Amino acid sequence: MGTFNKLRSRIAEALGDRELPRLTPDLTMDIAFYVGDQVIALNFAEGGAAISGESDDPQVTVRATADAWEQLLMTPPPATFHSFTALQLANPLFEIAGSPLALAKARPALERVIELVVTSPEMKAEHAQRDLRQIxxxxxxxxxxxxxxxxxxxxxxxxxxxxxxxxxxxxxxxxxxxxxxxxxxxxxxxxxxxxxxxxxxxxxxxxxxxxxxxxxxxxxxxxxxxxxxxxxxxxxxxxxxxxxxxxxxxxxxxxxxxxxxxxxxxxxxxxxxxxxxxxxxxxxxxxxxxxxxxxxxxxxxxxxxxxxxxxxxxxxxxxxxxxxxxxxxxxxxxxxxxxxxxxxxxxxxxxxxxxxxxxxxxxxxxxxxxxxxxxxxxxxxxxxxxxxxxxxxxxxxxxxxxxxxxxxxx
The missing domain is CATH 3.40.50.1820 (Alpha/Beta hydrolase fold, catalytic domain)
Incomplete structure (x- = not known):
């Protein structure tokens, strides 16, 4: 499966997340993810989200080459490829566009969607003995x-x-x-x-x-x-x-x-x-x-x-x-x-x-x-x-x- 189809499939799967509705109450927004010249248009409206046809005027766009997206899709991804805010603040390979207000309103949705797109095994560690009653x-x-x-x-x-x-x-x-x-x-x-x-x-x-x-x-x-x-x-x-x-x-x-x-x-x-x-x-x-x-x-x-x-x-x-x-x-x-x-x-x-x-x-x-x-x-x-x-x-x-x-x- 190519990078574009892999990303699209993971975004589609993310939209069934139980947590996403809690993070996006009344969000109405079109968000576009560009893999090179190919686009995945994501529409939030009426408490739900769906992948739609190409958006004419998305309020937020996330754009990168297929090679950059492929690093995000690695298991696990390298540092700065692991979250939306990392892409925005610390990763020069991604171009994030939108008004500051639109980005702020969309941040909970984008952070959760990218978190779900990223696949990483949980690091295993020995469990410490804990007892909250000692506090x-x-x-x-x-x-x-x-x-x-x-x-x-x-x-x-x-x-x-x-x-x-x-x-x-x-x-x-x-x-x-x-x-x-x-x-x-x-x-x-x-x-x-x-x-x-x-x-x-x-x-x-x-x-x-x-x-x-x-x-x-x-x-x-x-x-x-x-x-x-x-x-x-x-x-x-x-x-x-x-x-x-x-x-x-x-x-x-x-x-x-x-x-x-x-x-x-x-x-x-x-x-x-x-x-x-x-x-x-x-x-x-x-x-x-x-x-x-x-x-x-x-x-x-x-x-x-x-x-x-x-x-x-x-x-x-x-x-x-x-x-x-x-x-x-x-x-x-x-x-x-x-x-x-x-x-x-x-x-x-x-x-x-x-x-x-x-x-x-x-x-x-x-x-x-x-x-x-x-x-x-x-x-x-x-x-x-x-x-x-x-x-x-x-x-x-x-x-x-x-x-x-x-x-x-x-």
Whole structure:
């Protein structure tokens, strides 16, 4: 079967997906996929989707050569050929056309359709023993600049403290698999927080309702206060993405509070994550943002875990995800932060997934060059949210990172 017919067959099969109707309520749009000069016209209308005849005026087009599409159809596909948002943001072989508004409205549909077109076996990994009942959830009133903040956090286990910091726009549920890990809990005091405005941590009562914006200065204050008033002892800080960037800032600026850091998907600079429709009255933010992050997960991760990981992003408060990117995408610069880290005071482990185009293995390597003696591990087959998109496969990398820091901090 040729590339065009293979793609058409997989798109047709995708239209029977049970999840697609949930992601496309009231979507009315024509989308055209071009394989060279051949076109597959996809029509969404009245809660359904069908392949139709050639569209005269598609609102969105996805165009590439047969050779480029053939890479997407590989099992598994190479990185940047695995999702619609990867094609749009990180793959120069694909031309995506359409107004920004049309692309934003179509993103949940396109992300799911391409996810179904891509065929990848689930990466197998030994299942860790987990027990959610060992997790204790509670609140702490944390003083930050003389303003009380009601911080929700969860804790499990005993031993060396590990503070988990969630990604931009998310919350501590990303680290439930680690907090539930019964073996990890034997050696580590595992703590995961919802930052203010995230998850179960409400905004402070002094907030006047103005647009939320997370700056490096504010984020550093939050984390310093959490370490001092919640953790109450030096800890290994294990942060993902935005949390990885802040873990590097903490190692540079607050080494007296950390035993070391494990930076999960650390960026060097991540300037491409902003999107004007992450918070816009014309687009369903919950659908858009959960689809936007779905595109930086690995196709080799279990479908159920990926769906849960994106579910967290469907529940963020309006404006919080783009507000977090003020720090992650606008301010953080690894070229400035990494050279300021003294690894003798704060040992560093960097964990980079090869399907992540937001914080790539090349980013991790550039950071590693600036931090003498650090550990950098490339996690083959993992994406931007390894702790929750494939916790079993991620586990061995996390253990290596924690043990490296633990030994170096002695």
């Amino acid at each position: 204790r959830g509670q609140y702490a009133v944390v003083d930050i600049d003389d303003v009380p903040h009601e911080i929700y956090y969860e804790e499990a286990g005993e031993g060396v403290p590990v503070l988990f910091l969630h990604t931009a726009g998310a919350d501590s549920r990303q680290f439930l698999p680690q907090l539930a890990d019964t073996e990890l809990a034997k050696n580590y005091r595992l703590i995961a927080v919802d930052l203010p405005f995230h998850g179960r941590s409400m905004p402070p009562l002094t907030w006047d309702g103005a647009p939320y914006k997370l700056t490096a200065s504010l984020y550093l204050k939050w984390c310093t206060a959490i370490l001092e008033q919640v953790v109450r002892e030096k800890a290994i800080v294990a942060g993902g993405s935005m949390g990885a960037a802040m873990s590097l800032v903490l190692a540079a600026e607050r080494p007296e509070h950390v035993l070391g850091i494990v930076a999960i998907e650390p960026p060097f600079r991540s300037k491409g994550r902003r999107n004007p429709y992450q918070h816009n009255v014309n687009v369903h933010g919950s659908l858009h943002n959960s689809a936007y992050v779905r595109g930086i997960m690995s196709p080799l991760s279990p479908a159920g875990e990926r769906r849960r990981s994106s579910w967290i992003y469907s529940q963020g408060a309006p404006g919080v995800y783009p507000g977090d990117l003020s720090f992650y995408s606008d301010e953080f610069d690894g070229a400035v932060t990494a050279p300021r880290i003294d690894p003798s005071r704060a040992p560093v482990a960097l964990l980079s997934g090869d399907y992540d185009y937001s914080a790539t293995p090349a980013d991790g390597a550039r950071l590693a060059e600036l931090i003498p003696g650090c550990l950098h591990l490339v996690m083959d087959g993992l994406g931007h949210f390894p702790m929750c998109e494939h916790p079993n496969f991620f586990r061995s990398y996390l253990v290596k990172g924690l043990e490296f820091v633990r030994q170096a901090a002695r």
